[in-house]
Amino acid sequence: MGVETEALRWFQLVADGLTVTEVAETYAVSQPGVSRALARLEEDVGTPLLRRSGRVLRLTQAGATFKRHVDAFVNNLDDGLAAVEQLLDPGSGLVTLGFPLSLGTWFVPGLIRDFGRIRPQVRFALQRTAVGEPGAPSRLLLTREVELELTTARISHPDIEWRRVAVEPLLLCVPLDHPVADADAVELAAVAAEPFIMRRRPSGMREQVVDLCNAAGFSPVVAYEVDDLPTVRGFVGAGLGVAVVPALGRDVPVVLGPVRFLPLLDPGAQRDIGLACLTERRLLPAADSFRRFVVGGGANLTSASSV
Structure with a gap:
């Protein structure tokens, strides 16, 4: 043949x-x-x-x-x-990396910048992972289109090794004229009667927000369902509701346009950032070097808390 x-x-x-x-x-x-x-x-x-x-x-x-x-x-x-x-040029190589949109605005650029200071010849092929069922690996990783995947939730899969590398706070996003906008921090119970802006299903972020509200003693009233975090912020800024959003590396409390972000005092108001790879696939040298960098503390250089 x-x-x-x-x-x-x-x-x-x-x-x-x-x-x-x-x-x-x-x-x-x-x-x-x-x-x-x-x-x-x-x-x-x-x-x-x-x-x-x-x-x-x-x-x-x-x-x-x-x-x-x-x-x-x-x-x-x-x-x-x-x-x-x-092998011929150990200092070079290509890392194929998948990540969700929310990490592409702050976490991923910082990691690549800082990794580049120790391995400047390594190149990256970046792919955005689609929103899927919470806790499920992306198609890109399962089909070997990427070697490594950064996630915003723990992945449980028999063929995948997942390591938590950082913890990102969750914040309450309110309009500037909201009664709690001037607070230094707030509990979710303070906005129990407010309409919420939520991510559309499937969304791990949405599930976590609902769980946090339930733990605070109420079920959130969902006023609008949207597809991405910038739209969430836009709807909140227009006075259409409040939202719980990831910090995205921001120092808080902070004002961004027509909204203010406030730290949440509720237990569990954070999300895991992790790194996943297939257990059956031996990583190439560049990808393995990047994995060890991230797992070993490269995430210290971001604004999220490292673990």
């Missing part, structure tokens, strides 16, 4: 939704060349892997089965190539 590695990569891209034309443009080759390579791949495998549906190609049942093995093979091949590259 004379399967071409390039054909496998093109098959991956087409299977993931790119058109043959887009693949050809990405690799600066002709469209007929890509089509011929995919046809040779099907001939080598011995069955159709793709079927046409309008302008795009869809996986056949055999193609879906084959792709899982292609993904594993190409990922292992790329790991091998990267390992050799890092």
Whole structure:
């Protein structure tokens, strides 16, 4: 069997939704060349892997089965190539890192900056993880698209090692004219009668806020559900409710535009920041160095409390 590695990569891209034309443009080759390579791949495998549906190609049942093995093979091949590259130049390398949007505004940039002071030649390929079920690993980590994932909740999964690296306070966000806006700190019970702005499900942040309110003796009345923290802040600033939000590295209490952030005195008003990796996957040198940096106290350089 004379399967071409390039054909496998093109098959991956087409299977993931790119058109043959887009693949050809990405690799600066002709469209007929890509089509011929995919046809040779099907001939080598011995069955159709793709079927046409309008302008795009869809996986056949055999193609879906084959792709899982292609993904594993190409990922292992790329790991091998990267390992050799890092062996030849130990100070360099690439770290593939996933993280949620809320950590991308403060925590991740600080870690990469400070890690770069000791390993300036290491590069990062960054991917934002999608919001999923609380406590579940991202698809990016499970499919090996990233080696490491920073999370804002503890992950429980048999194939994943998760280490807490920092603790981030949760704050009460209120409009500037709110009765508690001038307080140094506040308990959630002080806003029990207020409407709340909440993240839309699924959201670990939402679940934690509900749990904190219940522990304070009330069930929050959800006035609006939104998709991200900037929108939460905007709705609070417009006087449409109050919200519990992560500190995002802010010194508190602090005023930001039309809102004020106040420390919460309620027990458990914090969230874990952790680092996750697959237990079955041996990290490449650059990724392992970054993991040891973060777990060993690199998070001290952020505004969150390290553990």
